[in-house]
Amino acid sequence: MKNIAIVGLGLMGGSFAKAFIKYTNNNIFVYDIDKKSLEDGKNFGIREILNLEDLSKMDLTIICLNPNIIMNFVKENHKYFKNTVMDIAGVKNEVYPLIKSFESEGSFIYKSIHPMAGREIYGFKSSIDDLYKDASMIYVDELNEEEVFLFKSIGFSKFVKASCEVHDKMISFTSQLCHVISNAYILNDKSLNYDGFAAGSLKDMTRVAKINEKLWSELFLENRKFLLEDIDILIDNLKNIKNCLIYNDRKSLEDILLKGSNIRKKMW
Amino acid sequence: MKNIAIVGLGLMGGSFAKAFIKYTNNNIFVYDIDKKSLEDGKNFGIREILNLEDLSKMDLTIICLNPNIIMNFVKENHKYFKNTVMDIAGVKNEVYPLIKSFESEGSFIYKSIHPMAGREIYGFKSSIDDLYKDASMIYVDELNEEEVFLFKSIGFSKFVKASCEVHDKMISFTSQLCHVISNAYILNDKSLNYDGFAAGSLKDMTRVAKINEKLWSELFLENRKFLLEDIDILIDNLKNIKNCLIYNDRKSLEDILLKGSNIRKKMW
CATH class of the missing domain: 1.10.3660.10 (6-phosphogluconate dehydrogenase C-terminal like domain)
Known part of the structure; x- marks a missing residue:
């Protein structure tokens, strides 16, 4: 049983959280500035991260925010990152080198991913535990067996490696x-x-x-x-x-x- | 029980024929130059029109061909038309005035329609009895109650009157x-x-x-x-x-x- 943090409880992060809770037995923690979503999330078994320092207790952190907000979040909080940190940015050319530059300080391993799924409605209220069913996962950095197993267990059925370009x-x-x-x-x-x-x-x-x-x-x-x-x-x-x-x-x-x-x- | 002729046993005509047979108790006759489709159609209870003169025995004839072929067909065979004749051309500006000009000779009533349904596969083999389920019927000329009832019985749920333009x-x-x-x-x-x-x-x-x-x-x-x-x-x-x-x-x-x-x- 691992500790997984989701940063950003919108459509994508909310769907990750719901799916991990439904299909795996990991502990799911979430950080979001929107208190309403966090309250709703508790009904699904999501635990709130009250103090960002607690990110250092996570085995895996997945950042599910808009690209610019990801970059701001990482600049401010990378000092708390431990073990593996992933971002799901839909465009990699700016986000990737920024996070990679902090990885070199040695406290965490960075792996950039992009789950190919979505809906035309947004927010935690639109998130569903089967959003990633039969979806493709694009990954920039090699995923290990455990990570592939984790994503397969919530529905991903295809894994494609690609450079940022x-x-x-x-x-x-x-x-x-x-x-x-x-x-x-x-x-x-x-x-x-x-x-x-x-x-x-x-x-x-x-x-x-x-x-x-x-x-x-x-x-x-x-x-x-x-x-x-x-x-x-x-x-x-x-x-x-x-x-x-x-x-x-x-x-x-x-x-x-x-x-x-x-x-x-x-x-x- | 009426005699209904379908001219052209492709996706649209085939779906009309199958639907009329499944959902109404009218006699369904078909004219097509493709003998293979006609043979297949017989398995669904479709009767072949061997002689175009027999179109004069129909209560309703629906022409389901490409626009240019509709125009050629009408030019050659309008002398056999009786009672009500409809075309389903997807563009009306050339087809409509041509058929209308023959109507004035007095042997048939012309009503132009366009069923808003389709599939991205073609031919009688792709036709289905539920193609028109919940579809919209655009009509240029007023349909009477019996005609509306007929189309509703095979699934049309909306009727919109529009000029050709x-x-x-x-x-x-x-x-x-x-x-x-x-x-x-x-x-x-x-x-x-x-x-x-x-x-x-x-x-x-x-x-x-x-x-x-x-x-x-x-x-x-x-x-x-x-x-x-x-x-x-x-x-x-x-x-x-x-x-x-x-x-x-x-x-x-x-x-x-x-x-x-x-x-x-x-x-x-």
Whole structure:
């Protein structure tokens, strides 16, 4: 039985806490500045960390905050870190080197992870013990057998190692661009007149337009190099389709759609 | 007990046929040039129309073909039409006036409909008796009580009247643009490396990239006036987000995302 601390009891941290309590027999401690979530958490068996010095008693600490808040938290509290400390930041390029720099002082081992799961609703109230069921875990630093077992026990079914650079580059396309497009799509005067005119595609296309604007603005801006590249690729693709429409070029349009269709069939 | 003819035994027509057989006690006849589908259809109780003259014995004929094929079919066979004839074309601006012009000869009543349902797989083999469960029916011409009852009995739960112009304008946004974006999204070299880096958003975003390229090219081109407008709105929205990223403008980015998020929350 280990002591696991979750810092930040939002959607991701709350789901970790609920899942560890349901599926493992570890002691789960939580630090959060939101007292309401902590009170709610107690009903699930979560124990509160009242004094940040107690982080030094933890076998594993997982920091589940927005990237900038992770960095501030680590700057102020790394002196209490012991054993293994993980962060779940959705963009690694700024967070990773910062925490790594404190690791060299020798009091803790840093392992950066990114659980590929989420919901379009937020906060501890939206957290669920099965958020990570069948999810993929991206990890930057080698996980040991015990850690893999821990994550598997709460549902993770795939583990992918990636450098910070590869992580950020791929996440731009597999997640961030979806959120950008979904939002850009909905900003059309027709949106609020959709009722009765839509089948499933509009609903799916715009699902993640429901977004935590503060978290995602931060993620987009910290990853803007890759995200701008992906937005430009998409705009170029749209211009190609536009040209087919403008010049009534059915053959080229069919070729484009067939190419996209064939790629998608190889994916799912 | 009525005689209902389905012309075209693909996804939509096949699903109408299966649903009418399962949920009503009408006689269901089908015309298709694909003998394989007709043979399969017989296992579901579908009867084949061997001679197009027999269309004159129908109480209701529903034409479920691609728009251009609908127009060719109607030009050649309208002389056999009797009682009520419907088409399900996904774009109305060319199909509707053509069929309407033959109606004036007096042998049949024309009612144009568009069932808002679909799947990203095609053909009779993909048709299902519950495709229209909880779907919306857009109709151009007033449906009588008996027709509404018929469609309700196979699952339609919403009926929306729209002119051809309003139909085409709304469909551009609620359906066609989704298919355009989904396809434009997938045409990125990163697509085939997605495995392990994606949660649900990429899968939802690109679901309808699996597309029948011949049908959808036709639909896009016939509706290009509205579709080009909607593509341009989306590109403008993307450029606004791009500018926020380029100028590191967090406040404007948050404002855009919050606006989109609030619109989506009003929809679903």
